[in-house]
Amino acid sequence: xxxxxxxxxxxxxxxxxxxxxxxxxxxxxxxxxxxxxxxxxxxxxxxxxxxxxxxxxxxxxxxxxxxxxxxxxxxxxxxxxxxxxxxxxxxxxxxxxxxxxxxxxxxxxxxxxxxxxxxxxxxxxxxxxxxxxxxxxxxxxxxxxxxxxxxxxxxxxx
Amino acid sequence: xxxxxxxxxxxxxxxxxxxxxxxxxxxxxxxxxxxxxxxxxxxxxxxxxxxxxxxxxxxxxxxxxx
Numbered sequence: 001x002x003x004x005x006x007x008x009x010x011x012x013x014x015x016x017x018x019x020x021x022x023x024x025x026x027x028x029x030x031x032x033x034x035x036x037x038x039x040x041x042x043x044x045x046x047x048x049x050x051x052x053x054x055x056x057x058x059x060x061x062x063x064x065x066x067x068x069x070x071x072x073x074x075x076x077x078x079x080x081x082x083x084x085x086x087x088x089x090x091x092x093x094x095x096x097x098x099x100x101x102x103x104x105x106x107x108x109x110x111x112x113x114x115x116x117x118x119x120x121x122x123x124x125x126x127x128x129x130x131x132x133x134x135x136x137x138x139x140x141x142x143x144x145x146x147x148x149x150x151x152x153x154x155x156x157x158x
Numbered sequence: 159x160x161x162x163x164x165x166x167x168x169x170x171x172x173x174x175x176x177x178x179x180x181x182x183x184x185x186x187x188x189x190x191x192x193x194x195x196x197x198x199x200x201x202x203x204x205x206x207x208x209x210x211x212x213x214x215x216x217x218x219x220x221x222x223x224x
Binding site: 086088089090091092093095150151153 | 186
């Protein structure tokens with residue numbers, strides 16, 4: 001079975017190399033208000049709000065790009081890890097991947113539902129930040145867990 | 159769906175790895191089929207039958223629950 005929309009296996013390693021530091025940086029920055037003081041840059045903003053809090057569209061602005069850099073690296077890394085072929089890609093692995101994706105979307109929305117009901121005020125902003133990444137994180141975790149579990153049962157079998 | 163891949167494999171003296179290579183899938187896939195945890199695609203079922211020189215029905219059989 002041909003699996004479309006998947007990159008060749010060699011990109012998986014690159015994905016991990018990007019994803020792991022981006023995750024660590026993200027965790028560190030979560031305790032640092034998501035803004036490293038030295039990471040300011042001129043950006044092209046489709047939408048932003050200036051000092052007077054009015055929305056501006058299609059403007060050049062100065063902004064702290066810590067979120068931008070870490071978020072971009074995380075998403076690129078996670079997509080490379082999640083959407084590359086395995087070394088021994090076949091139909092069974094394709095099914096494991098699809099079922100992991102379904103599982104991830106379900107779990108991620110269940111978590112969001114719980115957060116919707118039980119989190120109020122400013123902490124909900126944190127929920128929104130984390131929720132941007134939960135689907136990919138849960139998907140990668142679930143798929144790798146299933147792959148690990150299957151390789152283990154194979155090792156037991158003679 | 160049941161299958162007798164393991165039996166046919168033993169008759170031919172093939173390991174899971176050998177069969178996996180012959181039908182170009184991973185060894186996990188053969189293992190999952192033998193453990194009845196995975197129902198193969200029609201293409202893979204036909205390939206496996208061809209390796210054993212049998213028809214698909216001789217290797218895969220429906221169960222009551224199907």
